Amino acid sequence: MPTGSLLAHLEGSMSGAKYDSGVLQTTDPLDGKTLLARYDLVSARRTVDRASIAKRRGGLWRWLELLPVRDQRFVLTLGEGGTPLLEAPRLAASLGLTRLHVKAESLNPTGSFKARGMAVAVSRAAELGARRLVAPSAGNAGGALAAYAAAAGLPATVVMPADAPAINQCEVLVCGAQLILLEGLISDCGRLARFLAGHWGAFDLATLREPYRVEGKKTLGYELAEDFGWELPDAVVYPTGGGTGLIGMWKAFDELEALGMIGSGRPRMVAVQAEGCAPIVRAFERGDAFAEPWIDARTAAAGLRVPSALGDHLILDAVRRSGGVALAIPEPEISGMQSRAAFLGTGYLSLETAAALAAIPVLLERGVIGRTDRVAVFDTAAGFKSREPAIELPRPVPNSEEAWEELVTASFDPI
Secondary structure: OEOOOOEEEEEEOOOOOEEOOOOOOOOOOOOOOOEEEEEOHHHHOOOOOHHHHHHOOOHHHHHHHHOOOOEHHHOOOOOOOOOOEEEOHHHHHHHOOOEEEEEEHHHOOOOEOHHHHHHHHHHHHHHOOOOOEEEEOOOHHHHHHHHHHHHHOOOEEEEEEOOOOHHHHHHHHHOOOEEEEEOOOHHHHHHHHHHHHHHHOOEEOOOOOOOOHHHHHOHHHHHHHHHOOOOOOOEEEEEOOOOHHHHHHHHHHHHHHHOOOOOOOOOEEEEEEEOOEOHHHHHHHHOOOOOOOOOOOOOOOHHHOOOOOOOHHHHHHHHHHHOOEEEEEOHHHHHHHHHHHHHHHHOOEOHHHHHHHHOHHHHHHHOOOOOOOEEEEEEOEEHHHOOOOOOOOOOOOOOOHHHHHHHHHOOOOOO
16 A cells, blocks of 8 residues: 655755665765655645644654655554653753753654654665665664564664663664674774675665665654644754754755745754764864764763764754754763753653753853743653663662661752
């Protein structure tokens, strides 16, 4: 049964060259850059509008006309998308804002927003005849690939840095994928994944090296517009490693405007990185169109430890065109904000999300955002998927009444 997808062709993100969307494609043969999916938006206006979307169910797959899978049999879903936009009044007041909203992507089926991209990318790869999948991952993407490859019945290999979060490693193995740990960074894992793809004939699902993970991630932008009553927020603060979600949202806003569902206004897009790995920030501050690879990348926020992003030019373009900025956060502030946000009622957020929240005081100080602006921050993953606890754990209490008496008089010092 057809899905009604209005996918028209693929387009080079820099070259503008058009390519056949009916076969497996990786990067643009002309320049090695990302290919982007383009749709027949004129035809889409006949079926996609605010009223029709409001009546649909099914998470991100409510947007079938604007997603690449053509045959319903290949649509894989574990319940991804449709995450709530939550207000955080106590944290907002603490940070100096009146309106802070958190998009709760940790509620996706694999515990992170990576489920969106992999749901669509694996579905489309299976539809186009892929027989084996491979991808590098700093953590959450690998778990998502393993889960959706299992749903598709396809063998998958995930290449992770040896120090990737242990829970992500377990997730890959439990879902039945092959796990390869490599002494190195995510960029090194990417080279090994491409090596294996070439030798095995596997399809490489690395970030932005195929066209469709960004299509799953762009639904973040669709939902954000819907969450705000079809009027976009004033600013979007996004923890940026590979940057697929930021690129996808920017693409989604253009598509929604073409459909007449939103106006021409755009949020200020803020790319947040860690000081120990900030290639996008450095390029932004220099005024460069591309980001040089970061040497000796270091941060406990595994999703931000990306020394080189293939979509660097797309990230920088979106940030600049929106009037946004790129910021780097000191490492101690990241773990500190994770604890602070949880104590102020946001739940156990990821270190990557904590980095984004830690950027807010700087944004206020610089005047990038105002106190009454509507600010949306993306909770990219559950905090328990971080590499290690950000706080020292308490010692066990002896099983004796004497020890219990001491607890009664002990003070509680919140973090």
